[in-house]
Amino acid sequence: MLTSADFEFPTHTTSVERVDAPSARFSLMDDMFVERGTKADWELLHHLHYKAEKLPMGARFWRLDLHGESIGVLVTGCPKGLLKERHIAFPAIKPTGGDTKLTNTNRYKWINANMRVVSRFVVDTMFRGIGAGYRMMNLVSRLEGAPIMEIQSSMSKFNIFGQKAGFRFVTPQNANKFEAGLRFFRSNFEASPQDFEAIVAEIDAMPESQRQATIVRCKDFYLRNSALENTGKTRERGASRVDAMTARDTIKAIQQMSLASPMYGVWRNPDAGREMPARLPLRAFDWQAPTAPMVFQGGFVEPGASVPRIV
Known part of the structure; x- marks a missing residue:
């Protein structure tokens, strides 16, 4: 009868590796x-x-x-x-x-x-x-x-x-306006600064007068702090463009300006x-390697021709 001891790995094992093992390949x-x-x-x-x-x-x-x-x-x-x-x-x-x-x-x-x-x-x-x-x-x-x-x-x-x-x-x-953005969100909303949908839902649930006042504060904060709206030719129409933004667009813009760290x-x-x-x-x-000059062997291949190998 088999026992658990029969399934224990030995103290010393030998690892066998195929050096010519095929790699996965997507033919298309x-x-x-x-x-x-x-x-x-x-x-x-x-x-x-x-x-x-x-x-x-x-x-x-x-x-x-x-x-x-x-x-x-x-x-x-x-x-x-x-x-x-x-x-x-x-x-x-x-x-x-x-x-x-x-x-x-x-x-x-x-x-x-x-x-x-x-x-x-x-x-x-x-x-x-x-x-x-x-x-x-x-x-x-x-x-x-x-x-x-x-x-x-x-x-x-x-x-x-x-x-x-x-x-x-x-x-x-971190974004240049990271600290300013966190302070703004935390002073105006209960939701986490990163939770876009929760912030928008919080705005939608406000009484109309409070909702409009909050949206105005959001647009004012974004316009004052956005480099995109305050540089170059964009600066000339920044105020009118921000004024036309929806609440959702404004919150998204503030998050991208202050929280994004690409x-x-x-x-x-x-x-x-x-x-x-x-x-x-x-x-x-x-x-060739990703940072090496392109190597062409036999010229550029057309569809159906064999793929050349690196020399």
Whole structure:
């Protein structure tokens, strides 16, 4: 009769490992290609993105194609003029107290000439978890041609797709208005500052006069503290735009301004200045290391051709 002793592991064990063990492979990936897209590709899939309502300035669209269908879309945009996380990664371009209009103008010109931003990115739910996302991000960053690609992503704290694509991230920073935002929420609401729906529900439950007064305080706080509404051309119409915002939009804007702490990542393009094909097979990511120059063997492959190997 078997006893528990028969199932105990021996004190000394030998580990046997197959060095030639096959790795998992998604065969349809051989038929996926990265190429320039249009706004229609974004509109096809944007409902899957948590920031679907706005697009960045200078948006350019890239699509992940599978047999003629768009199964992923990545939107790049123009970089922000000032970004404290960027100044950590690139301290040489950090503003100083002695900056003049000329130095500020030249800084913006350099940033616009050398940087692009991964702004929006979504892959069809049917093709998530196979490695398509980070591969596409890397290849789009190469095809964009800019020497430096940036990304600000809250999801990068939970999913390391950016790191897999070759991006390096600085330590997450609290928003500039973090303390002010916490004080505002705690002095006006019982709900947690992070609980969007609870705050909105609290506003909706107020008597009408109190509700209107609270909304006015929220809009006033946002307008006074938002860099977005108080810089550049936006400043000229900031008050009228904020005044037209709904209560939900105002609370969301305050939370994003004060509580968001997206991770900032940067990728130096080893193919900047090189002539690149109009489209790349998704498998091209595997031809070289994520931060190494693109290796082509036998030229660019067309659909149906065998995938070249790294030399």
